[in-house]
Amino acid sequence: MQDEIILKVEHLTKRFGGVVAVDDVSFDLRKGEFLGLIGPNGSGKTTLINLITGFVKPTSGKITYRDANITAKAPYAIACLGVSRSFQMVRAFHKLPAFKNLIVPLYSPRVKKFGGGRYGERDDVAIDLLDDLGFERDSAVPYKTAGSLPHGYLKRLDLARCMALRPDLLILDELFSGMAMSEVAATLPLIEKFNREGLTIVMAEHRLKELFRVANRVIVLNFGRKIADGSPKEAMETEEVQKAYLGIEVDG
């Protein structure tokens, strides 16, 4: 399964004024891989995700997705190619019922191309998607306004929104932040299942224990620079990674 390179990031750099948020990061991602993206706070994980998904334009560097150059393309164009992302801070349409939140991605040109999304059916597809992610279809939960749902549900709603796009590459930005242990335990197998079914996943996460259970490769960032890349065990044993996580000043 690990054959085709789905995402290629080359010498990606982003400066915000004097701050170098992402500094010359390069990596390849193969189809079916589960990549963990870790690093201390402010190490550039979210910026890297924003760069890949087009929400932030890079200062220099190149991003290739399946032979297409997607550097500095519009976010919706990248999403339509099949790169779907979640947001670190919960973003939802709080006034709409939960399942109606999914109508927006289901209305996109990408999903319309797959067909079967005429008016009325879209609601059913949305309910099916939510049911898959633990919103019991017979309960009132999918029909409640998103604003009235607890945080854990909102995070899963965000995940459902990503899956509604039928992505080929799923990028999760700290999906588990703010989730209760039980919620994490319920969500983790779902993500694992998506990966087993062939979905390539990049996951930025602070909960290392849970991440290492599912990720088969991690990239560690510190001050915007890639300091390790490899299997979770290898990466964590690197001296630089340990320094970064233990908070010791890196010499030089």
Add this chain to the structure above:
Amino acid sequence: MSEPVRYRRERIDRGIKVRADTVFVLATLRDMTYLFLPRFLPVLALLVLPFFVSGGYWEKVLFYSCMFALLALSWDLMASVGLVSLGQALFFGVGAYISGGLNHYLKMPIYLSIPLATLAGAFFCTLLLVSVLRLRGVYFSMVTLILPLLFAHLIETLDILGGTHGLLSLTPFPSGWLAMYLGIFAVIICLFGFRKLINEDFGLVLKGIKDDDRVVMAGGINIYWYKAQAIFIAGGVGCFAGALMTHYYQFVGRSVFALDYTVLPLASAVLGGPGSFAGATIGTFLLVPLSEVLRALGGLRMALYGAILIAALVILPEGLFHYIERKYHQFERDVRV
């Protein structure tokens, strides 16, 4: 000593509302009346009103109200996408001048000049605003505020399209009834059309852009294309109102770009409750006649008008329509505590 009897007011949603939100199974005539009366009565009132005011000063006021209602509806549609416009006068003026110009210079009959002004005006306004679609919030509003002023000054200083005198003696409507009913039907179609549109999936996307455009973009939807479509529809409605007005008064001048055409629709939408379209319409049909009644007060008029608006905003910030709708869907009773 006995405790004083205390009551608590209880508000309960009517069953029909709960059922009617998604499922349309109407069992009884009572249910049907309950649902259709609030839609049917205002339409009926609008349709018969011209017979009562025909020929007089109030006929003009009614026509005027319809024009402002169209502008308020167009404002509300743009506001549903998160584009807060401070320049409905732009649409109104562009429609008025295109229609007036076509009629004056090309001697085009009104049944051509009005539809053409609507379409061409919508295209023109959309093109004007496409460049600033990336601006959000107050920055977009500022651009829309400036554009009508810019056009008014262009016409004045370059002395084009009649300059300060305006274009005079344009073709009138063959009868006052035609103009009146064109306006009324336009209001009804826009009101119910927009209400339907915003509840379709297309409308959900529009509302989504207002709530959080980044999520919509992450959903693979080109938000600029949808914003442009909303402006096109809103612009068309505004231009149509301008074109009708031009031929009604047989005159078009710089005053069509005046701030009135921006402020009154906005005030109406805010008073009536934005986002519902019905609110904007109710607001206009209250505010326009009210401002005419207050005309008798002379200079005090604007002050009183402002006071009423402020009072409405403080007492009913959600807007009249939302309040009425809520009360209509509930019954209240006092229960003993």
